[in-house]
Amino acid sequence: MTRRRPDVVAFDVNETLLDLSPVRAALVEAGQPGSLLGTVFARTLLTGFAAATVGSWCSFRGAFDAALAQETELSEEARGSVADTFRELSPHPDVEPALRRLVEAGVRVVTLSHGSPGVAEAGLERGGIAPLVERSLSSEVIRAWKPNREAYLWAAGTCDVAPDRMALVAAHGWDVLGAQRAGLTGAWFPRSERTYPAVFDAPHVQAADLAGAVDALLALPG
Template sequence: MEPAAAAHDVVRPQVVLLDVNETLSDLAPMGEAFADVGLDARDVPAWFAGVLRDAFALTVLGDNPSFADVGAATLRVRLAAAGVPDPAGGAEQVMGRFASLEPHPDVVPGLRGLTDAGCRIATLSNGSSAVARALLDGTGADDVVEAYLDVADAGAWKPDARAYRSALATLSVDAGQAMLVAVHPWDIEGARRAGLRTAWINRTGADYPDHLGPADVEAASFVELAEMLGASPR
């Protein structure tokens, strides 16, 4: 894989589009939510990946499912398999916790830094825009987000190009003037193919998968990304 560009090699975007689930929100408390309803706390990553898998499949088949619906349905299957007496109630409890997560510590100062660097900011989520808004409400970063967007009106989940193009049209910005920021390489690949610039937030020091095109920028946090873009030319 080619290395991500240094700050001085990156042209600062006019608009920064933010993925929400895991990129902004910290999923760590979901382990406790799983344990509270009788599931293994270690199964959260597998559940989340399964939600994405099923929703991606439905998107390919022409549907545009609700994240909450797919998330709850897959939880009910897991709870029933675990012998939990009330799978529906347990799924509702876990999804309620998912909707009340908090942002990673680097998010709020990083978003304010991106604004200081001259970037417009909007979210683009496969989940509900209301969940994204609630995530940042009252954090000190809510006033820097210009728009909370999701894929409900786009007709398809990310990484389908329609999702990114819908957001670009709403924000009246060309693809080359926008940057998608995410922790998910599949999201970055979709945005890259749609013509956007991309930034990978790599909080864990993981290796980027070789079978996908590299992000334009790699940063360990939103704070580092803001510093990089603030030092780059317009």
């Protein structure tokens, strides 16, 4: 199937748009190695994915707290303090020009996260780029975790577009795979992952960086 230039581009939030450095710093302040963040974040996703797979559900914050409890001996209060720093995130430097390029080309921009509502909005406001984003969507509203197809179809429906007229840009291969299986155009670039998982269906769009991913989407035929 030939992919078409999207009317709406949805962006994953954590790591794709927002820098998790404040969370890493909070771990260090709590006496933990900053390198632990990768393990905790991965376990958070594992917990959420597992719950969704068996037909259950938990919030991102709940999964993150459970991951911290498994990987550290931090108190409940200390874990809460670390989790609170998700509201202190800021966009990566390459985010503003990428989003502005889409908006100036007449493409609608939204965010799509399974993170807690308000996290994306706070980060966009902190970076001064909230006006570039039409709306921020959290699949927590429908108690679904990406890469469940329900999350992507809900996002497309909320934006009043057919799935094939929406693209999902993410630095996580599993997210791009989920979007593509739901009928969206998937675009991947390296940020936290060095390579796209070879065991997944190839991404519709793959670029060396965020700017390249956006340019490739805009270059698709209308």
